[in-house]
Amino acid sequence: MTISVTINVNGQPETRDVEPRTLLVQFLREHLQLTGTHVGCDTSQCGACVVHVDGKSVKACTILAAQAQGAKVTTIEGLAQDGKLHPMQEAFREHHALQCGFCTPGMIMSAVDLAQRHPNPNEETVRHELEGNLCRCTGYHNIVKAVMAGAQAMRG
Amino acid sequence: MYAFNYHRPKSLADAAKLLGDASDGKFIAGGQTLLPTLKNRLASPSDLVDLTGIAELSGISVSGGIVSIGAITKHGAVATSADIRKAIPALANLAGLIGDPAVRNMGTMGGSVANNDPAADYPSAVLGLNATMHTTKRKIAADSFFTGLFETALEESEIITRIEFPVPKRAGYEKFRNPASRYAMVGVFVAETADGVRVAVTGAGPCVFRHKEMEAALSKSFSPDALKGIRTDPARMNNDIHGSGEYRAHLVGVVAKRAVQNALG
Ligand SMILES: Cc1cc2nc3c(=O)[nH]c(=O)nc-3n(C[C@H](O)[C@H](O)[C@H](O)COP(=O)(O)OP(=O)(O)OC[C@H]3O[C@@H](n4cnc5c(N)ncnc54)[C@H](O)[C@@H]3O)c2cc1C
Ligand code: FES
Ligand code: FES
Numbered sequence: 001m002t003i004s005v006t007i008n009v010n011g012q013p014e015t016r017d018v019e020p021r022t023l024l025v026q027f028l029r030e031h032l033q034l035t036g037t038h039v040g041c042d043t044s045q046c047g048a049c050v051v052h053v054d055g056k057s058v059k060a061c062t063i064l065a066a067q068a069q070g071a072k073v074t075t076i077e078g079l080a081q082d083g084k085l086h087p088m089q090e091a092f093r094e095h096h097a098l099q100c101g102f103c104t105p106g107m108i109m110s111a112v113d114l115a116q117r118h119p120n121p122n123e124e125t126v127r128h129e130l131e132g133n134l135c136r137c138t139g140y141h142n143i144v145k146a147v148m149a150g151a152q153a154m155r156g
Numbered sequence: 157m158y159a160f161n162y163h164r165p166k167s168l169a170d171a172a173k174l175l176g177d178a179s180d181g182k183f184i185a186g187g188q189t190l191l192p193t194l195k196n197r198l199a200s201p202s203d204l205v206d207l208t209g210i211a212e213l214s215g216i217s218v219s220g221g222i223v224s225i226g227a228i229t230k231h232g233a234v235a236t237s238a239d240i241r242k243a244i245p246a247l248a249n250l251a252g253l254i255g256d257p258a259v260r261n262m263g264t265m266g267g268s269v270a271n272n273d274p275a276a277d278y279p280s281a282v283l284g285l286n287a288t289m290h291t292t293k294r295k296i297a298a299d300s301f302f303t304g305l306f307e308t309a310l311e312e313s314e315i316i317t318r319i320e321f322p323v324p325k326r327a328g329y330e331k332f333r334n335p336a337s338r339y340a341m342v343g344v345f346v347a348e349t350a351d352g353v354r355v356a357v358t359g360a361g362p363c364v365f366r367h368k369e370m371e372a373a374l375s376k377s378f379s380p381d382a383l384k385g386i387r388t389d390p391a392r393m394n395n396d397i398h399g400s401g402e403y404r405a406h407l408v409g410v411v412a413k414r415a416v417q418n419a420l421g
Pocket of ligand 3: 136137138
């Protein structure tokens, strides 16, 4: 059995017939070929799959596409505007906040959500807020620096 | 995940009917416990009935000394509700310690309480504050709700609609987290309520429980020092790779003192 699911992804309404057990991350990666959203663990732990659903960070491996029916979803591909990186993406580049880059899409989506709720976060807030995002490379230090700088840039 | 049918009803009556008509149906709220379970193929329901489209299960209200929270209220909404923070700050603080921001944006109070994970946070607040579960069939008091490991008094097709928390004189929560899972190794919720002092312990044993010796001691003097020398029986504690029964029994004492300190502000 399939069901029809419509989700607005990065400003574009997308309708697909999918099995009800289809996860949002599969909808994005396999049905829309938006492979910027990564799957690190598939067990809700690592945060590589974080996207925004109606403006809030969610682990796309732990929500059915059907649960996002009618929602607005933003993925890492939707952040840059007119060929210009989002201030948080720019901050990650500037502060060398990635090595292999696997965790980066989820980190940045969590960071943007964090900065929207805490426009001027201190280091403790950033570390607490990123507890659901694991990085195996950087040791987090530069990520924290980048998020604080990115939040400042988003304030303008 | 095995295949299933998915439904998103708009009313409680439709939800009950859909579950009744399914050969092996299950409710889903935030899915933050159920979906990982399904992915591990630990369950294979024929139908999922999503409760989050039912308007009467949402909403937070505070009046007449009661905080009433709709079952599909997200952890993140409880953590950031100014009304809850004003009435029962310990409850808002507890919600902010559940999992991580993405989990808090999906997980619901009703789902957590219905699931009764031995290491979940909300059961300790429900029991510590002497809350009442309102369901599609009846009202259930906290003292008779949590019946064992992942077991509650809920019947198969019974839905928690909202949970009512009487506002205490003061309350505090302290959690010692498992650093990997972020669930509670030990969490203690203490409250000075109209019916006396209540101490609820989660994470430590197979099911959330009240610590009667601590309640008696705190009734005489509501201070961390009152808990000095009170022992918790290691035989009643969980004993697993994360910690022995002795370790957890000791932690209960330490964490309880901090919870009292938090209640005192
Ligand atoms: C990475 C991660 C970390 C976590 N850390 C913590 C933590 O630190 N502390 C903690 O307490 N929890 C933690 N959780 C669990 C989280 O809080 C879940 O949200 C919660 O346990 C279940 O809520 P849900 O809405 O997601 O329920 P679901 O997963 O949708 O459902 C859980 C069960 O409850 C039933 N159910 C749901 N709603 C109702 C209702 N209204 N009436 C009757 N039955 C219902 C469902 O049928 C199902 O059996 C974590 C989860 C993850 C993925
Ligand atoms: S892939 Fe979703 S949390 Fe790891
Ligand atoms: S940069 Fe490699 S996992 Fe984070």
